[in-house]
Amino acid sequence: MVDQRNDELRKYINMFGLDSEIIQSILECAVNKRIRSTRIKEIRQIEGNNYGYQGEKIIPVFTYESEAGEVSEIEMFAKRLNKIELGEEAHYHYLASYGVPVPRFFGAFRNVSGEEILFIERLSKIGADFKEPSELKLALRLLAKINSLPISDKYRSYLPPSHKSKTTDLDKALHLVWEYAANGEIGDDLKNFCKTHPVALYLSKAETFRRATEDLNFGLIHDDFHKGNIGFNTNGEIVIFDLNSMSCGPRFWDIARIYGSMPKERYSELVQGYLFEYLALNNINLSEAVFFEELDILHNLKRMTYVKIYLNWSLSGKNGMKLPLEEGKKYQQRILLNTLASFL
Numbered sequence: 001m002v003d004q005r006n007d008e009l010r011k012y013i014n015m016f017g018l019d020s021e022i023i024q025s026i027l028e029c030a031v032n033k034r035i036r037s038t039r040i041k042e043i044r045q046i047e048g049n050n051y052g053y054q055g056e057k058i059i060p061v062f063t064y065e066s067e068a069g070e071v072s073e074i075e076m077f078a079k080r081l082n083k084i085e086l087g088e089e090a091h092y093h094y095l096a097s098y099g100v101p102v103p104r105f106f107g108a109f110r111n112v113s114g115e116e117i118l119f120i121e122r123l124s125k126i127g128a129d130f131k132e133p134s135e136l137k138l139a140l141r142l143l144a145k146i147n148s149l150p151i152s153d154k155y156r157s158y159l160p161p162s163h164k165s166k167t168t169d170l171d172k173a174l175h176l177v178w179e180y181a182a183n184g185e186i187g188d189d190l191k192n193f194c195k196t197h198p199v200a201l202y203l204s205k206a207e208t209f210r211r212a213t214e215d216l217n218f219g220l221i222h223d224d225f226h227k228g229n230i231g232f233n234t235n236g237e238i239v240i241f242d243l244n245s246m247s248c249g250p251r252f253w254d255i256a257r258i259y260g261s262m263p264k265e266r267y268s269e270l271v272q273g274y275l276f277e278y279l280a281l282n283n284i285n286l287s288e289a290v291f292f293e294e295l296d297i298l299h300n301l302k303r304m305t306y307v308k309i310y311l312n313w314s315l316s317g318k319n320g321m322k323l324p325l326e327e328g329k330k331y332q333q334r335i336l337l338n339t340l341a342s343f344l
Contacts, residue, residue, distance in 0.1 A: 012043045012058055015076050015249035017111050026119050027062055030074055038064040040071060047246070055082030055115070058121060063085070076106060077122045081244060086115035090158040091243035093121070098149050101142065101239045121241065123231035130227050132257070133269060136158045138238045139230055140273030143254055146240065148281040151248060160247045171212075173308035174202050177336070180240035186314045187333040193340065202304075205343055209301040216294055219251040219326060226257065267292070310336035 013019055018040055028035050042061040061075040081087065089108040096102055104121040111117055128135045151159070180186045181194035222229075223245035231239055255274050262270070275291050313319065314336050317328030 005341070009040075009043055012045070012056075012060075013040065015056060016058060016117055018036045018043075018060060018078075022107070022109050027039065029063060030076060030104075030119075030121075031064070031066070031072070033070075034067040035227075036065045036067050036069075038062050038260040055080040075122050077103070077120050077241065079120075080111075080116045081116045081118070084110075085241060086244045087116045087158070088118055088243045089116065091246045092157070094152075094155050094158075095149070095240075095243070096147065098145075100145055100149070101233075101237055102243075103233065103239050103241055121233065122240070124236075125232040126228070128227045128230040128238070130262075135238075136269060137258075140255070140270065141277045142230070142238055142240055143222070143225055144274050144277035144281060146221050146222055146225075147251055147254060148278060149156070150166045150221055156248070158246075164331070168200070169202055169308065170206050170305060172272070173311060174206065177307060177311050177340075179310070186311070186336070187330065190314075190333055190337050190340075193337055197340070197344070202340070202343065206304050209297065211302055213295045213301060216250045216252075218248055221247055221249040221251075221253045223247050223249065223253065225254040250294070250298055252294050253298055253302070256295050256302055259292075259295045260296055260302065262300040289309070300343075306339060307336065310339060311320050 015025070023040060025036055027038055039062070040060060041063045044059040046057040046059060046063070057077070057079045059075055062071060063071070063073040065071050079166055087108075089105070092102055092105040096105065103123060106119040106121070108116055108118045128139050130139065131135045164286060177186070177190075178194045178199040181190045184191050222240065222243070224242055225240075229240060229242040231241060232238055255270065259267075271288055272293070275286070275288065279286055310332055313332040314329060317325040317332070318321075319328040319331050321328075321331065323331055
């Protein structure tokens with residue numbers, strides 16, 4: 001199927017199983033034709049967000065000859081999830097079955113290590129501009145539709161056991177922050193802060209936030225909804241992707257993330273773009289006051305759950321700005337400190 005190429009190309013061919021027999025069926029789904037022969041013309045690597053579980057991402061370009069003798073080429077997006085417990089195929093099928101706009105799904109399979117290899121259409125644009133009211137409104141209406149979907153018994157089996165798993169290890173994370181701070185492993189500023197602010201104060205706040213969510217209504221959530229996981233296809237239609245975090249959680253968990261980063265003067269856009277759509281889809285009534293009350297609860301809990309992430313990055317130096325290791329550590333330590341201080 002493929003020619004022998006340089007080592008870099010061969011690495012991606014092996015990593016993504018591009019010389020597997022199943023690739024032909026994936027290509028036939030993509031072009032909606034029977035294919036006689038195909039070969040890999042080019043592979044382009046994508047530099048993406050390395051914070052999550054996405055693994056490697058590439059754009060493979062295939063040339064093919066159909067059974068009718070037509071010669072053409074197609075490029076698509078391929079992604080390897082680097083944790084075997086993760087998968088997106090079921091989520092793409094489920095959302096599409098309810099008319100939620102997602103990229104065209106061409107196929108997926110598990111490699112010998114059990115990791116999912118996913119193939120979808122390449123989008124013409126990645127990312128939405130939330131500063132632009134029209135794009136924000138499209139994104140909010142899309143999110144409202146996702147959060148309003150029913151969860152079938154079969155689909156529930158593909159979701160995490162409980163959204164509470166996101167907060168069950170929060171106490172442990174808080175204790176670790178104070179432990180590393182006391183040892184001076186995450187900088188002098190955090191050491192001094194934790195010395196003057198007992199961990200018990202934050203354990204109490206975390207418990208208060210957790211209890212406040214117990215009485216909230218739950219539903220389907222994307223759980224990683226942000227402008228970078230939204231795109232536009234060649235028809236200009238907005239779509240949602242990166243579905244490996246789909247779960248059942250507090251109904252406004254996703255929108256709380258946007259709420260937390262939005263100035264107050266734009267809150268009306270959340271009401272008009274999201275809340276009205278959500279209420280109409282679910283045929284229910286809910287006051288704006290209750291809506292924002294739930295958002296406040298979830299925003300606080302969400303910020304608290306980031307403590308574990310910021311701690312890990314403070315130790316590893318991982319950052320989205322490609323800073324050198326030690327600078328990256330200091331940068332993340334400042335974020336961790338600011339996050340903790342914001343709860344006072």
